Amino acid sequence: MQNSFYSNTEIIGLIGYPIKQSFSPFIHNVAAELTGTRLIYLPFEVHSTNLKNAVKGIVALGLKGFNVTVPHKVKVVDFINQLSEEASVTGSVNTVVNEMGKLIGYNTDVHGIVETLSPFKSKINGNEVCVLGAGGSARAVIYTLIRNFKPSKIFLINRTEQYAETLKQHFKSKMKFDGIVIKELMQPDLISILNNCSLIVNSTSVGMYPAQDDSILNTPDIFVKDQVVFDLVYNPVKTKFLQMAESKGAVPVNGLNMLVQQAAKSFNLWTGKEFPLEKVYKSLLLYVTK
């Protein structure tokens, strides 16, 4: 390979912990190859204690940008210079563009969620919905639901109730939405509440590789026929949570489409190029099922 290839190639990073389960390096490197873009996408395992230094290092090394994943999406906001509308309202960033040392933060998960849930709009609109989890991606889920699907109520269930309370107050203040109802993970009336929801979203990391035998809720009775059940976890593609939903006749939606859609938007922000969505999705399916 020509030396000029290396000297003219941009680097994009991914920071998170854990990081090995991520398909993003595969997705972006395939997209770069398909579009003839001189870009290499590399994962960096970064512990919470090193987050600030890692961001400083990215700027110092002149990377073109980076993705942010579990568990840094909220904390990283403190180190970003300017936020997009979505990143500002959610208080959560998954994509950063480095413009000559000035870091611009975006939340492209919102785009991925819109694209994934839009086919079910008539089922979801105006109804009660349930969100499990109150981390970085739950913020994007709640924001999108309020903005695009106008639910009558959002039941928010999280292991640490205090974080759910923080999100309830956050969206009351930022979006004037007063319909978030917090429920405990082990509450006895949970089954009837979940049965009434037109949509259940798992935005916790429970069930993610290598703990694929876990599920945030363990009884199939929480699901009912025709209900839409969306799991953001994409590795494994069919989580235990989705398997239980399917066994009750619910409509399972895995995290792969969201993953590719959010990647498409991020790729465009870094390169200004169109992302070859169908080709990348096909390659990813082959990669994950082999």
Ligand SMILES: NC(=O)c1ccc[n+]([C@@H]2O[C@H](COP(=O)([O-])OP(=O)(O)OC[C@H]3O[C@@H](n4cnc5c(N)ncnc54)[C@H](OP(=O)(O)O)[C@@H]3O)[C@@H](O)[C@H]2O)c1
């Ligand atoms: N498909 C996609 O494109 C896409 C995009 C974004 C994220 N994701 C996936 O979504 C998941 C969450 O990501 P995130 O960025 O929101 O992570 P995060 O900010 O670290 O939040 C993790 C959430 O999971 C909960 N949790 C973790 N371990 C738990 C356990 N053992 N029992 C009960 N609850 C537990 C946490 O509860 P506490 O508040 O109590 O700690 C928190 O609500 C990850 O698997 C990520 O890969 C997928």
